[in-house]
Amino acid sequence: MTTLAGHLSTFLREYLPRDRAASTHTCETYAYSLMLLLRFAAERLSVKPSQIDLAQIDTRLVLGFLTHHRGAPCNAARTRNARLAAIKSFFRYLEYREPQCVEQARQIHGIPMKKADEALVAYLNREEIQALLMRLVLRQPSVCEIAPCCTWLRLWSSRHRACVASPGSIRQPNSAIHRVIGKGRRERVLPLWKVTAAALNAWLKVRRADGAPELFPNACGRAMTRAGFEYILDKHASTASKEQSSITKKRVTPHVLRHSCAMHILQATGDVRKVSLWLGHASMQSTEIYLRADPTEKLDALAMGVPPMLKRGKFQVPTS
Numbered sequence: 001m002t003t004l005a006g007h008l009s010t011f012l013r014e015y016l017p018r019d020r021a022a023s024t025h026t027c028e029t030y031a032y033s034l035m036l037l038l039r040f041a042a043e044r045l046s047v048k049p050s051q052i053d054l055a056q057i058d059t060r061l062v063l064g065f066l067t068h069h070r071g072a073p074c075n076a077a078r079t080r081n082a083r084l085a086a087i088k089s090f091f092r093y094l095e096y097r098e099p100q101c102v103e104q105a106r107q108i109h110g111i112p113m114k115k116a117d118e119a120l121v122a123y124l125n126r127e128e129i130q131a132l133l134m135r136l137v138l139r140q141p142s143v144c145e146i147a148p149c150c151t152w153l154r155l156w157s158s159r160h161r162a163c164v165a166s167p168g169s170i171r172q173p174n175s176a177i178h179r180v181i182g183k184g185r186r187e188r189v190l191p192l193w194k195v196t197a198a199a200l201n202a203w204l205k206v207r208r209a210d211g212a213p214e215l216f217p218n219a220c221g222r223a224m225t226r227a228g229f230e231y232i233l234d235k236h237a238s239t240a241s242k243e244q245s246s247i248t249k250k251r252v253t254p255h256v257l258r259h260s261c262a263m264h265i266l267q268a269t270g271d272v273r274k275v276s277l278w279l280g281h282a283s284m285q286s287t288e289i290y291l292r293a294d295p296t297e298k299l300d301a302l303a304m305g306v307p308p309m310l311k312r313g314k315f316q317v318p319t320s
Contacts, residue, residue: 002054002098008034011093023185033086040065054098059107062087066111077116084111120293122250123260131244132252135236182280190278229254262290270296 012031016022022030038049041061045052066080091105124132178190192200203215211221218224230253237252250256258279266275276287 002100003050004038004052004054004057005050007054007094007097008038008090011090015093029082030086030089033083034090036083037062037065037087040068054094054101055104058104059111062108062111077114081113081116084113118289121259121263121289122256123263123293124247124250124252124256126264128240128244128247128250129260131240131247132237134243135240180280184282186280186282188277188280226254233257259290262287263294266290266294267296 012027012034016027016030017024037057038052041052041057042049044061044064045056062084066084088109088111091101091108094101095105178192179187180190181187200215207215208217208221211217212223214223216224218228233252233254237247241247262275262279265278266272269275272284272287272291275290276284279287281287
């Protein structure tokens with residue numbers, strides 16, 4: 001009998017962060033997925049999580065877990081696939097440490113991913129962004145009043161958002177260059193408008209030096225969390241929706257701001273390559289989602305096409 005507890009602890013505490021150099025976000029996501037699996041298995045097997053045997057985590061139990069959580073609220077195919085990826089990663093780790101689990105791991109690796117629907121990206125138009133920006137201006141005039149709409153969008157154009165940026169990422173005090181580290185820990189340099197750099201420099205002068213190293217800490221002086229920023233954004237979006245009613249039909253999140261920035265760049269330049277460079281995508285395939293959501297190029301294609309010139313025909317009734 002091989003208990004699951006020891007291997008699971010080593011996988012999360014040592015293998016992922018040390019051997020695989022996985023990011024903190026990846027470790028937390030995998031830990032959460034495996035925690036849900038443990039809860040499901042403990043309830044299904046009527047045992048404590050620490051007493052679960054490794055052999056009991058078979059394909060039937062894993063499929064039951066994925067089906068159970070697939071029907072839960074807010075759990076789409078992408079969420080189900082992310083949880084399955086965590087389970088498969090754990091069994092790849094076991095293959096080289098528990099030979100008796102090789103066949104069990106092979107069967108779990110054979111569980112297919114679900115095809116997810118690729119919906120159009122959600123984004124805010126210029127009027128909606130302007131309404132949201134005005135609420136932020138009224139909230140923090142000392143920082144935001146000199147930043148125009150498109151400049152504010154550029155501040156949030158990276159996954160490594162300004163709320164978790166560090167002062168050291170601004171290369172020079174008066175520089176319009178900002179160094180960011182995005183998804184996949186890929187580093188890139190983004191230019192900022194002069195008014196944006198001025199706004200950031202003005203904030204650095206009044207920012208507490210003895211607080212968190214992040215550029216924008218929370219009210220307690222610690223690093224602002226994603227949940228904290230989402231709470232602030234949701235509060236301002238709710239207020240802005242009173243002036244721009246179309247916002248009420250959209251779910252405003254930090255990632256929607258990223259999509260909004262990408263769509264505005266695409267509409268301004270017409271070059272999807274520039275969008276890809278700005279967002280830090282590893283391949284152009286990731287950027288094609290914005291082409292599907294933007295009707296501009298499709299309308300241009302229709303305008304360039306010439307409708308076929310058809311001659312009027314005659315219909316003759318065949319004689320018997």
